[in-house]
Amino acid sequence: MNQDFPIPTAHTVADLRAxxxxxxxAGETVGFVPTMGALHAGHVSLIDIAKTRATKTVASVFVNPKQFAPGEDFGAYPRTLPDDARKLAEAGCDLLYAPNGPEMYPDGFASTIHVGGPSEGLETDFRSHFFDGVATVVTKLFTQVRPDIAVFGEKDYQQLLVVKRLAADLDLGVEIIPGPVMREADGLAMSSRNVYLSVEDRVRAVRLNALLFACAEALEKGELIAATLKTARMVAESAFDMVDYVEVRCAKTLAPLPGPVLDRPARLLAAVKLGTTRLIDNVAANPA
Amino acid sequence: MNQDFPIPTAHTVADLRAxxxxxxxAGETVGFVPTMGALHAGHVSLIDIAKTRATKTVASVFVNPKQFAPGEDFGAYPRTLPDDARKLAEAGCDLLYAPNGPEMYPDGFASTIHVGGPSEGLETDFRSHFFDGVATVVTKLFTQVRPDIAVFGEKDYQQLLVVKRLAADLDLGVEIIPGPVMREADGLAMSSRNVYLSVEDRVRAVRLNALLFACAEALEKGELIAATLKTARMVAESAFDMVDYVEVRCAKTLAPLPGPVLDRPARLLAAVKLGTTRLIDNVAANPA
Structure with a gap:
């Protein structure tokens, strides 16, 4: 227990489990919100959801090295633990779990979890290590915390589906609850990485959600998928410094849609770079 | 619950967890012995160990398709569930968990667990899929049963170390207890696959443990490792139809030994074929 924080805080599995x-x-149920810290209102919304689903809420803060590749921003990722602790206390979270690196990955650690299915394509085409790192740390966090439910944001939509698959496949006994994307006043999806944006790039960044919402509207009106995506990619290429993908996929499986127009609940997903900052976002598109 | 068996039997995760x-x-502790059925006295010895370590004992019987490669003996593997249930009842086991295939691997199942470290070399050089299949099913069985301890036989020595690594890495909260190799009167290690042996091959099979014990004795007397293994492989090549490996490794890590002679607790391990039947065995070798 860390007495310096405004919220009960465990740094070890033993303290956590106790x-x-x-x-x-005592008959309490446990809701869990795993985070990498640098908390913003999006994270707080997940805590709020957890509190409606369980009588006690745990949040973890751990910047997981296994979901960063060499050259990605593991070193630069914002670390704001005292501030995170304060935000969690204010949100009414009951326990902060902040393990250190060796507590999670001691010497000799040798296990990796791979989830196929929804992890295929999209993020994996550009960050091939990412979901193995997520699946491994999420499994560990679940077996450490042993929550009844866990809340994952739809901001990382593919991750949400991968974690659902993982929890079901490994019988982890945790129900996965989605939390809607939280957005700034201009629509930019909240992200801990938004702090990397220069003033100019922050202005440009709004075009990402605008583009996705416009595409969703077009598809919902019955526009052809191929033509809509072609236009969207052209717009994205001119607006951003790099476009990893702009795609529409089945909302449930992330499989490509089979028909020429929207025929089932779908998700528009995009990943782009502004300077060296990579942003992802997604919005729902549902047939009329 | 299956009322036809002489032991309480669960076929689903829901029944098991209830x-x-x-x-x-009620304050009981749970010991667990995972098996693929075709139970023999070796398995019963693991039940006996579990009973000394926990107040309730669960055994599972599940022939795990993920640890067989195409062309291996998944289809032919002996399935003797009523007989297994009787043996478990006689051994004083409290619950048989016998899930069916779709209960373990439903449609859409997409997760695989890979454990490095002790899985490298030996069995993996000849059955590259094997330990991923074991790690995946053992994790599921542990998250389903949620035992306090689990007993694994030293007969599958590399598997024992892989499972220890897995349980620690994924914080599964299960203490792994080893059970010594059980042998027939002539020293052949008990195995469900021994029933595959022809009468002639059953006679020849005794040479495997004889060879390993002779090697262990030589190494314990200070003989050179390289020369001892060279001789052992020659003997094995003449005795059996195929020799996958005859090796000596560190008993704790399965790393190769660094020196010319035995300098730490070690394990002699071998895998050979008699006809189409593959046998593995191992014995301890400890420096004087």
Missing amino acids: IVSGWKA | IVSGWKA
Whole structure:
């Protein structure tokens, strides 16, 4: 227990389990929100959801090295633990779990979890290591915390589906609850990485969500998928410094849509770069 | 619950968890012995060990397709569930968990667990899929049963170390207890696959343990490792139809030994074929 924080804080699995076991013995249910810290209103919205689904809420803050590739922003990723602790306390979270690196990955650690299915394509085409890193740390966090439910944001939509698949496949006994994307006043999806944006890039960034919402509207009106995506990619190429993907996929499986027009609940997903900052976003598109 | 068996039997995760949760609520501890059925005295010895370590004992019987490659003996593997149930009842096991294939691997199942470290070399050089299949099913069985301890036989020595690594890496909360190799009167290690042996091959099979014990004795007397293994491989080549490996490794890590003679607790491990039947065995070798 860390007494310096405004919220009960565990840094080890042993401390964590002692607290959670006590809760369970007292008949409490446990909601869990895993984060990499640098908390913003999007994270707080996930805490709010967890509080409606369980009687006790745990948030973890751990910048997971296994989901960063060499050359990505593991070193630069914002680390703001005292500020995170304060935000979690204000949100009414009951416990902060902030393990250190060796607690999660001690010497000799040798296990990796791969989830196929929804991990195929999209992010994996550009960050091939990413979902193995996510699946491995999420499994560990689940077996450490042993929550009844866990809340994952739709901001990372593919991750949400991968975690759902993982939890079902490995019988982790955790129900996965989605949290809607939280957006700034101009529509930019909240992200801990938004702090990387220069003033100019922050202005340009709004075009990402504008483009996705416009595409969704077009598809919902019955426009052809191929033509709509072609136009969207042209617009994105001119607006941003790099376009990894602009795609529409089945909302449930992330499989490509079979027909020429929207015929089922779908998701428009995009990843682009502004300077060296990579942004992802997604919006729903549902047939009329 | 299956009323036809002489032991309480669960075929689904839901039935299993209902029983185990009831035990835990009553303060019982749970020991677990995962098997592929075709039970023999080796398995019964693992049940006996579990009973000394926990107040309730669960055994699973599941022939795991993910640890067989195409062309291996998944279809031919002996399936003797009623007989297994009787043996478990006689051994004083409290619950048989016998899931069916779709209960373990439903449509859309997409997750695989890979454990590096002790899985490298030996069996993996000849059955590259094997330990991923084992790690995936053992994780599922652990998250389904939620035991306090689990007993694994030293007969599958590399598997024992892989499972220890897995349980620690994924914080599965299960202590792994080893059970010594059980042998027939002539020293052949008990195995469900021994039933495949022809009468002639059953006679020849005794040479495997004889060779390993002779090697261990030579190494314990200070003989050179390289020369001892060279001789052992020659003997094995003449005795068996195929020799996958005869190796000596560190008993704790399965790393190759660095020196010319035995300088730490080690394990002699071998895999050979008699006709189409593949046998593995291992014995301890400890420096004087």
